[in-house]
Amino acid sequence: MPSNRMENHLLGALSEAECERLRPHLEAVDMPLGEVVYESGGSLDYVYFPVTSIVSLLYVLENGSSAEIAVVGNDGVVGISIFMGGESTPSRAVVQSAGRALRLAAPVMKAEFTRGGSMQHLMLRYTQALITQMAQTAVCNRHHSVDQQLCRWLLLSLDRLSTPQLSMTQELIANMLGVRREGVTEAAGKLQKAGVISYRRGQIKVLDRARLEGMSCECYEVVRRETMRLLAPTAPG
Amino acid sequence: MPARGAPLPVTNRLLDRLGARDRAHVLAAGERVELLFPDVLAEPGSVMPHVYFPLASFISMVAPMGGKSNLEVALAGNEGFYGLGVAMGVPVSPVHAIVQGSGPAIRIAAGAFGRELARMPRLRACIHRYTYVVMSQLIRAAGCNRFHVVEQRLARWLLMTADRAHSASFHMTHDFLAYMLGVRREGVTKAATALQQRRLIRYARGAMMILDRAGLERASCACYRSDLAMYARAFD
Numbered sequence: 001m002p003s004n005r006m007e008n009h010l011l012g013a014l015s016e017a018e019c020e021r022l023r024p025h026l027e028a029v030d031m032p033l034g035e036v037v038y039e040s041g042g043s044l045d046y047v048y049f050p051v052t053s054i055v056s057l058l059y060v061l062e063n064g065s066s067a068e069i070a071v072v073g074n075d076g077v078v079g080i081s082i083f084m085g086g087e088s089t090p091s092r093a094v095v096q097s098a099g100r101a102l103r104l105a106a107p108v109m110k111a112e113f114t115r116g117g118s119m120q121h122l123m124l125r126y127t128q129a130l131i132t133q134m135a136q137t138a139v140c141n142r143h144h145s146v147d148q149q150l151c152r153w154l155l156l157s158l159d160r161l162s163t164p165q166l167s168m169t170q171e172l173i174a175n176m177l178g179v180r181r182e183g184v185t186e187a188a189g190k191l192q193k194a195g196v197i198s199y200r201r202g203q204i205k206v207l208d209r210a211r212l213e214g215m216s217c218e219c220y221e222v223v224r225r226e227t228m229r230l231l232a233p234t235a236p237g
Numbered sequence: 238m239p240a241r242g243a244p245l246p247v248t249n250r251l252l253d254r255l256g257a258r259d260r261a262h263v264l265a266a267g268e269r270v271e272l273l274f275p276d277v278l279a280e281p282g283s284v285m286p287h288v289y290f291p292l293a294s295f296i297s298m299v300a301p302m303g304g305k306s307n308l309e310v311a312l313a314g315n316e317g318f319y320g321l322g323v324a325m326g327v328p329v330s331p332v333h334a335i336v337q338g339s340g341p342a343i344r345i346a347a348g349a350f351g352r353e354l355a356r357m358p359r360l361r362a363c364i365h366r367y368t369y370v371v372m373s374q375l376i377r378a379a380g381c382n383r384f385h386v387v388e389q390r391l392a393r394w395l396l397m398t399a400d401r402a403h404s405a406s407f408h409m410t411h412d413f414l415a416y417m418l419g420v421r422r423e424g425v426t427k428a429a430t431a432l433q434q435r436r437l438i439r440y441a442r443g444a445m446m447i448l449d450r451a452g453l454e455r456a457s458c459a460c461y462r463s464d465l466a467m468y469a470r471a472f473d
Contacts, residue, residue, distance in 0.1 A: 059380040065380065081369060084366065131331075134375050135298075139310070230327070
C-alpha cells in the first residue's frame with residue numbers, strides 16, 4: 001500500500017491485517033479537475049479513496065439539470081454502490097479539486113466488505129454520514145440563499161484540503177450549486193468585499209474562516225458533526 | 238387507512254424477501270405495534286431505540302432546517318423500513334421521523350435488530366440494497382425539489398402517499414402538505430386547486446381522494462416512475 005494511505009481517514013482506520021491484505025491492490029491515481037469519475041446510471045469498476053483530491057457527487061435530472069448532492073474528500077470514499085448491492089450509480093461523480101486518490105478494483109472491495117471486519121463497519125458508517133449529507137444538501141438547496149450555500153460549500157471543500165486555498169472557476173461553482181453564474185459572481189463578490197475571501201484568477205483563498213462559518217447556513221455544521229461522528233471511537237450500535 | 242385491529246391487508250415487502258425461517262426469526266425479535274399519526278419516532282440527534290418495518294403504516298423523514306422551513310426527504314412504508322442509522326452502525330437520527338400514516342408496524346429493538354443483522358446474511362444484503370435504494374431516491378428527490386414545479390411535486394407526493402397508504406383516499410391538511418413539500422401554504426393551495434380542476438383529485442376539508450390515478454401520474458414529474466423502476470431493478 002502506498003505510504004499515504006493514512007491521508008484518507010477511512011483507510012487510515014482499518015486494521016493492520018486489512019491493510020496488509022489491501023496493500024497490493026491499492027493503486028494511486030491522479031484526479032484531474034473536472035474529470036468525470038463515473039456517470040449517473042453507469043457501472044463501477046473501482047472505488048476511489050480521495051487523498052488530496054475532492055470529488056463532487058451530483059444528481060442529474062432527465063432534462064440535464066444537475067447540482068451537487070455531496071462532497072467527498074479524504075474523509076470518504078466514492079462508489080459505495082459497489083458494496084451496497086446497487087448495480088449502477090445513482091449520481092455523477094466529478095473531480096472538483098485536483099489531486100490524488102487511491103483506488104481499489106470493485107471485486108476486491110466487495111470481497112473485503114463481505115468479510116465483515118472494520119472495512120464493513122466503516123463503510124456502513126460512512127454510508128450513513130453520506131445519506132445525512134445528502135438530505136441536508138437537499139434542504140439547503142431548497143431553502144437557503146446562494147450566499148449561504150456558497151459559504152457552506154467553501155467550508156466543506158476546505159475541510160477536505162490541506163491548504164486554505166482552492167482552485168476553482170465560477171462556472172464550476174455555479175454547476176455545483178445548481179445556480180446561474182451571475183449568482184455566484186455576486187455572492188463571491190460580497191464575500192470578497194467583506195474581506196472573508198480573496199478571489200483572483202480562479203484561486204479562492206479564505207482569509208477569515210470564523211466569519212465564513214458565521215455567514216454559512218447551519219447545514220455546514222450538521223454535515224461536519226456527522227462526519228466527525230463517523231470516525232468517533234464509539235461502540236457500534 | 239385500515240382500522241385498528243383489522244386483518245392485515247399487507248405485509249412488509251423487505252421481510253417478505255427473506256426465507257420463511259429468517260423471517261420468523263426477525264418477527265420473533267420484535268413485536269407488532271400500532272403507529273398513530275402524528276407520533277414522533279425520533280428527533281434530529283436523538284438515539285434510535287427501535288427500527289420499524291411498516292405494514293400498513295408509513296413513516297416520513299423530514300430534514301430539519303431550524304425555524305419553520307422543512308423538507309420531507311424520505312418516506313418508508315411497507316416497501317421499506319425505518320432505522321437505516323441502526324443498520325449502518327450509527328443509531329442516531331439525522332432527521333425528524335414522524336408517523337404520517339397510522340397503522341401497524343413490526344418494531345424491533347435496535348440491539349436485537351443488530352444481532353439479527355450480524356447472523357443473517359440475507360437480511361443484511363436486503364437492508365444494504367434498500368439503503369442503496371433510499372440513497373438513490375434521496376438524490377433524485379434533491380433534484381426534484383429544486384427544479385420541478387409544486388404541482389408536479391404535489392402529484393408525485395400524493396401518488397407516493399397513496400401507494401403506502403394502500404388507499405386512494407387519506408386525510409391531509411394544507412399545512413401538513415406545505416410542511417412536507419417545503420413550500421408556502423398558498424403554493425400548496427394553488428397546486429391542489431389546479432389538480433382538482435382537472436378532476437384528478439378531490440380535496441375538501443382535509444380529505445384527499447385520488448379520482449384519476451393515471452391522470453395524476455401524467456401530472457407528476459417523471460421522478461415518481463423513476464423511483465418505482467429503481468426499486469424494482471434493485472430487488473428483482
